[in-house]
Amino acid sequence: MLEKYRRATSESYKLWKRALQVYPGGVNHNLRTFGLHRIGLYPPFMERGEGSHIWDVDDNEYIDWWMTHFSLILGHNHQNVRNAIQARISDGLHLGALNRAQVEFAEKLQDAIPYLKKVRFSVTGSGALMYAVRLARAFTKKRLVAKARGGWHGGNDALLYHIKYPFSDEPIRNGVSFEFNDQQSLDSLLKRNAKDLAAIVIEPMLGAGGGLPPEPEFLPYLREETEARGIILIFDEIITGFRLCFGSAGKEVFGVEPDLITLGKIVAGGMPLGAYGGREDIMTLAEPGKTGGVWVGGGTFSSHPLSMVSGIATLETLHSLKREYKTLNQRGNRFRDHLNEKFEMKNHHILATGVGSIVFLHWLKKAIGDSPITPSKIGNAFDPTKQDLLQAALFEQGIFGYHGLGGISFAHTDKDIQMSQEALFRAISEVNTQHR
Template sequence: MSHEEALEELRKRLEEKYVEFTPGSRRLYERARKVLPGGVTYQIRWLSPYPVFVERGEAQHIWDVDGNRYIDYWMGHGALILGHRHEVVRKVLENAPELGTHLGFENPYAIEYAELLARIVPGVEQVRFTNSGTEANMYAVRLARAYTGRKYIIKFEGGWHGGYDPLHVGVTPPYEGPESLGLIEDCLRYTLVAKYNDLGSVEELMKKFGNDVAAIIVEPVLGAGGAIPAEREFLKGLREIADHYGSLLIFDEVITGLRLSLGGAQEYYGVRADIVVMGKIIGGGVPGAGAFGAREEIMQLLDHLRYPNPRQRSFHGGTFTGNPLTILAGYATVKYLAEHPGVYEKMNSLWDNARRKMDSVCSRYGDVCWSTGAGSIVGIHFTRSRPRSAREAVENRWSKKVYEAFNLYARVNGILYVSEHMAHLLASIKHTWSDAEQFITVLENFLEEAKKIGGLPR
């Protein structure tokens, strides 16, 4: 029996256990299939043989409709850095009825929040709020083109910047062409895809298109691409290349912003971006979370008073932009983080140690897996070597089945993370070393069980 066949047998046994203790989720999935395509509201939340339907959360835990408790390592797609139902956010939601959820006019709360962000995010003098990270990336790219008067955008393999058409390319193998039906090639005409952590591939594109490259957009730590961190010299090199060619450098900090440090990846890596895109944490776990910011020289192109003619400025807007509910929840979250700077050192140290211990476990089983990440962003890869890019994370896999089996193994042992095709953990300040050890123990027990049945490569 091959290791793939052994892993499939293990997966089937785990699936039987999962079905036994999640009958409520199964019933809800059968209902959902009739009214939701694929039975889910977002395909990334689908887990085989059917997703967990979660009823409530508290701190670092969630409970499904069958009453099963899990350690949550997805934390609202990484938005809940303070954990579920943190008191500062809960107070905002409790007081919301007194204000109204959507005022529809300018409000004082957005000013106070923008002032806070301008103080803590390096290089950001002015901010505009959006309704999602996708929107923030869309407006950031438009602004970069408006500022430079150029067309091309360089992004990286595995980089996920939301569903915005011109950036919806180069996310999954073969890293070329539209990532979705309904996208036409013309939408991608001015998008160039480079290799992550490979400055040579960027230089090559710049030699051909550099005089018409508006911006280089990069995730300082790949999210959907495998929780793979940029190397410091790579980001420094991007800064130098952008300066040399007169292009802007955009950091997509939807995941890394307010997570790696209070000042995000710019502070963590010591590299400045021209435009910073934010999401997730910036809304404090309340929907409608996104923002982008830059120095005034760039942001003034959004100013309708300086540029009354709409064709001479870069448009930004939205019905729910700057709504008080999201603004207040986000402000309360970021203010808490700013007033408790020690949480970053504690959280980053915890997960740096956890990654080292994971690597030690993987090493004992013949280097069949590797950890990646930075701070509280963690990835697990069942590859022949530690991946430096999304391409390596996929091409160097020794099995596809092992990812599905491990996700199921974690579920039946009280741990939830996304996805079953790429293991990502996005922890909160509520997670403890005991929680991390539980995950490491589950990983070690899984490897031991896989080894006994011949599920590991020889």
């Protein structure tokens, strides 16, 4: 299997060797090795994408489940987004001043998320989280933040801890954590730290930490407890925003309104963007010259016109597909359930997690026990070698994904899903043959 992959990706290999000479580890984003370096392989270099498919530099075609880190819910190269960017590009790229599109884009976000009373744009999701935490600290005049273990909130210093299992119990400077979906863990954190906490940051569905939906009572409980104690609740919806519904999944799907929300990925249709906003009394601290305010933003490329027009085109298109989210979610839910049934039937120790269009796969050494599923339970049972081999086998079978698979978009067809399933089971038997 590994040999077949090597033979099919000779051009990628040449580029990989050059990349290793210029970048530490060959990459600009650690995740983009897709773990293949751990089994002596290299990742494919991608050339172009169209709809739900993507092609590498050796012209291998893949069904794309990664979809640019979950960003492209409309599919690659969507004509509305492309046309908007092309129409804008001849006026100059970025004029270093306010632009018309930034007003329109923010208005559209506000229409979709009514609790977004004020918003600001950064260039990345990492920046959005950094600024949201800074605002919460300024508002509460406290330093400590808490996050759910396994939560990935980008590369900013404020939240770059307790990401990978085994999670340390040690607090880091100004940072503590609790177990996602575990009320007891949350209670004990609050008991120890509530009076010092500025904010709790959480993804309504834990993304990179496992693709775990919240237990029904978990987010409402978190909301009650944070509200009672004056702790700012920040929903990081950089994956879930406009993924599970047209707007905030925390509010519309899980019934909980945070104080602040961060957005990114989907909302700018594949262009660089982060957004953070919410309560007026908190966001007002960002106003220039505000007494008691705090400096947030300031990026040269913030509200870049190309991101703004791409965002407008994306939101308009998604708005027209508003009713289709239900179908998209159902397709994902059905596929995940079906996979779990088949895994059990065939005695594969693999678990599919996710919600709606998101499908993660975890190759496990043993059963994880009773629900709720937590990142620690998955981490404790996880088989990293089999997972890495599965990753290589899936690439070799023409499936481009990560965390097992990733997510489907509006561009994915039933045929894509059926072919992915067939390829997945071929990949699993390759792995089992290779590594017993």
